[in-house]
Amino acid sequence: MVIISKPLFYDKLELAISCRELVHPDVGSCTKANLKLCSEDFLKGVFYFYLPIHLLQVILDYRKIKRKHFLKNLLQNVLRSECFGVSFGALIIATICLQRHFTERFHYYSLLLLPGVVAGISLRWEHPRNRQLNTILWASLVVEALFKNAYYFKIFSYSRIKETLIFMIFSSLLMHLFVNRDKKHIPFNLWFYKPSHPKKFKFTLWNYFIEISKYFGFGYGLNSVRCVLKDAKMVFKNPLQFVRKTIFNRRNVKFGIIIGAYVGLFRGVSVLLQKYTDFERANAAIAGLVAGLSYYIQPNMTVLTTAIVTVFQILCQQIATKPKFRKIPFAELIFMFCNGILFFNRIVAPVTCPKYYMNMLRITGNGELEKIYVRLVNKYLP
Structure with missing residues (x-):
């Protein structure tokens, strides 16, 4: 897999390349392309990704099935997750298109880092409990990515x-x-x-x-x-x-x-x-x-990253509980920051990107988000 460095990006990527060539070659209009991707790909992909997770929740909460609002709450959670996943993909595409319209050319960090950060806003759709889980998981994936990058680029040996x-x-x-x-x-x-x-x-x-x-x-x-x-x-x-x-x-x-x-x-x-x-x-x-x-x-990398993230969670809780910081949405901000790093890692150095994140992008985007990397490498950075 190609590692996209900053010098390679500016040396090989054409100045006049448009978002259509990179993101939606089949549809001319950015708005129509995003709507098409949401309805035909993201909607289906997100459903397949979250289906086993919701089934597992039903199995774990089997004692509550007979309760009055169980099915209603389950349906709400499914819809929340669907909105989260679809808006996640839509925001990535929209951010890439908008920055190309407002700037002379694509820039290294704005193309590869910014879409991930903006897509993190979609976490607001999720249930508060799932927001916490996603933030913890994404923080753990960032720690895993840091270790993988350190080993791969020989910052320190395993x-x-x-x-x-x-x-x-x-x-x-x-x-x-x-x-x-x-x-x-x-x-x-x-x-x-x-x-x-x-x-x-x-x-x-x-x-x-x-x-x-x-x-x-x-x-x-x-x-x-x-x-x-x-x-x-x-x-x-x-x-x-x-x-x-x-x-x-x-x-x-x-x-x-x-x-x-x-x-x-x-x-x-x-x-x-x-x-x-x-x-x-x-x-x-x-x-x-x-x-x-x-x-x-x-x-076991999962055990190690969970230990590191939990320590920082407890220490950060001290700051979050102080009166002047209580209104700051720390979970959402951390998720946005982590998602920016992970999306950047996925495009720039897929060989060191955590497998879970790569699979998540592949399934929820129905392969469309993966094509951004494929087009970038095959056509413009051979």
Whole structure:
């Protein structure tokens, strides 16, 4: 895949290139082209992308199905997601067209960064709960992209030990914040383990074994669900082979071991520190540091990025709760900023772009958003 550098962009891209040549070659009018893309491609693509997500929500909330407003709320969420996805694609196209009409030529950052930032406004359509989830996910994808770019462009080399040390540091910070902060100041997050204070934990070998087993099962189950979502077609084509591949999948077992070992190390060390030391406030940080060693079993970028993002979430919450900052829509602004970076990364260096984001653009745009990169590279930057 071609890496589009700034010198290459200005050297190869023609000065007079229009948005029609780059974005909508089949339709002359920008407005008609955008409406055509929305009705024929984005509407369909967004529906296919969100269908399994909404079905999963129905399965998780199966106890609420008989409630009076369940179907109404579900339909509202589906429509919100549809509006979010369609306006996301429409804003990307509209931003590219508008900037070409108002400027003499396409510019590197305005063409490749600005559309992603503007498209982030579409998050306002989503349900508040989904806004939070999307912002956390996009922030995690940006952290993943930073690591991938650092490895690919050799800013620093990949090392299992280095990654483990980074995880240990953030694990230490995270556990310290969870244990020593008031729970009211801990925002909604995706971290898998929220520790109780060591004094509240009745330590027996049986309780210790049960807690480790529970989190091993959680890790194993979570990775199994990811396998199902990745290869859902096999469930219908060959159910027995699918079950065999999922149950006896080494990665699923290893992920369960990571999660179980993390909780076991944290709980064991924190109980020992509580018993034999007087540094009560530092106990969670020390235990979190030791628990981070479990990452070495099988480095996992999702676990690492979630830890980093959760630390920054908790720290940012302090700013967001101050009276003079309460009216600022932090979630939307962070989402816009992250989406700008990810869209820029997708066009400039697709080889380092997170797979989830690439798949999301491909499916929701029904392949049309991907064609921007294809036209740019094949026709203008050969």
